[in-house]
Amino acid sequence: MSGSYNAHSIYSASGAHRWMNCPPSAHLEQQFPNETSTYAEEGTAAHDLAEHKLKKALKMRSKKPTSPYHSDEMDEMTDLYVEYCLELIQKSKENCSDPQILIEQKLDFSDYVPEGFGTGDLVVVGDGNKSEKENGRGTLYVVDLKYGRGVIVSAEKNPQMMLYALGALSLFDMLYDIEKVSMAIVQPRVDNFSTWEITVEELLKWAEEELKPKALLASTGGGEFCAGDHCRFCRAKNQCRARAVKNLELLKYEFQDPALLTDEEIAEIIGLADELAKWAGDIYTYATALAINEGREWDGFKLVEGRTRRKFTDETAVAETAKEAGYTDIFKQSLITITEMEKLMGKKKFNELLGSLVEKPKGKLTLVSEADKRQAVDPIHAEFQVES
Numbered sequence: 236m237s238g239s240y241n242a243h244s245i246y247s248a249s250g251a252h253r254w255m256n257c258p259p260s261a262h263l264e265q266q267f268p269n270e271t272s273t274y275a276e277e278g279t280a281a282h283d284l285a286e287h288k289l290k291k292a293l294k295m296r297s298k299k300p301t302s303p304y305h306s307d308e309m310d311e312m313t314d315l316y317v318e319y320c321l322e323l324i325q326k327s328k329e330n331c332s333d334p335q336i337l338i339e340q341k342l343d344f345s346d347y348v349p350e351g352f353g354t355g356d357l358v359v360v361g362d363g364n365k366s367e368k369e370n371g372r373g374t375l376y377v378v379d380l381k382y383g384r385g386v387i388v389s390a391e392k393n394p395q396m397m398l399y400a401l402g403a404l405s406l407f408d409m410l411y412d413i414e415k416v417s418m419a420i421v422q423p424r425v426d427n428f429s430t431w432e433i434t435v436e437e438l439l440k441w442a443e444e445e446l447k448p449k450a451l452l453a454s455t456g457g458g459e460f461c462a463g464d465h466c467r468f469c470r471a472k473n474q475c476r477a478r479a480v481k482n483l484e485l486l487k488y489e490f491q492d493p494a495l496l497t498d499e500e501i502a503e504i505i506g507l508a509d510e511l512a513k514w515a516g517d518i519y520t521y522a523t524a525l526a527i528n529e530g531r532e533w534d535g536f537k538l539v540e541g542r543t544r545r546k547f548t549d550e551t552a553v554a555e556t557a558k559e560a561g562y563t564d565i566f567k568q569s570l571i572t573i574t575e576m577e578k579l580m581g582k583k584k585f586n587e588l589l590g591s592l593v594e595k596p597k598g599k600l601t602l603v604s605e606a607d608k609r610q611a612v613d614p615i616h617a618e619f620q621v622e623s
């Protein structure tokens with residue numbers, strides 16, 4: 236679930252990746268306002284709509300939410316989420332006629348993290364009911380909808396999901412004998428349906444040995460600042476010194492011999508460049524916002540108007556005026572886009588009629604970290620676009 240539901244907990248599940256990697260960030264963040272963004276509001280609208288649709292599909296009472304963020308895309312994406320959830324519920328019914336289904340359930344993991352709680356989009360437990368002995372040990376399912384598409388989120392070893400799992404376990408472990416937890420992140424806008432399973436034994440071991448000590452450090456403001464990709468959602472990221480120091484490490488290459496960088500150094504710089512670019516971009520956006528909104532002046536910089544392109548203010552009036560003056564060759568026709576065409580015809584008809592007329596051009600070759608999930612390509616034997 237998005238961060239807005241966890242706004243009152245400093246040690247929120249959605250921030251766990253950050254505060255587990257950088258425990259003092261939990262306290263440092265508190266001096267910065269928890270500002271919402273259009274992305275967060277859009278995410279909340281998608282969650283509300285998805286919750287409503289899932290409840291309706293399960294014949295539960297629900298009132299359709301309204302939001303200015305609703306769109307055809309949101310409708311389609313929340314349908315995909317609901318479809319996924321219904322399949323999962325169906326699967327759990329194979330072992331149990333009456334599985335427990337919780338939607339938008341508050342999950343309390345404060346046994347491990349002070350004041351820790353979050354909201355599970357969908358929690359399902361079917362088999363393993365202690366009163367039905369023949370049922371065997373059960374699986375607990377935890378599903379989280381992510382509406383964003385900026386970062387692809389994996390369920391594997393995802394601390395947010397593991398915290399939800401701990402909260403869900405504490406709800407059910409009196410009644411059910413649960414052997415493992417299956418976690419799923421549904422991120423339909425980037426076609427990401429990531430799942431991961433862990434045994435309850437391993438989950439509790441992680442909670443005792445890794446989570447609890449980090450949560451203790453975070454709650455006391457202890458531990459070391461540690462910058463990394465987790466800084467992305469930290470409210471202190473623009474002014475954080477640890478992040479600046481880490482990124483400025485690049486400068487050490489200025490003073491080294493020999494005169495030319497070695498291949499190893501270039502590889503190391505590429506590894507840092509992505510984070511460095513994000514950091515520099517964040518500082519620039521932050522400084523610009525203060526200059527515009529609060530009149531803050533930065534030595535050596537000024538505000539100017541960006542370059543723009545001319546545009547017509549009233550296309551109908553332009554066409555009429557041009558026609559009256561004898562200019563008739565003023566229109567260009569263009570086809571609607573693939574997405575619009577697919578929406579117009581529906582996926583099936585679209586593939587039937589136009590499938591053979593659609594191609595996906597090869598992507599531009601890009602150098603990325605080995606951790607990236609895409610398949611490596613051989614540039615010698617494959618034809619790809621190369622930047623000129």
Ligand code: SF4
Pocket residue numbers: 253257259260263460461462463465466469470471472473475476477478
């Ligand atoms: S910006 Fe990064 S290093 Fe700094 S407090 Fe936040 S998470 Fe820690």
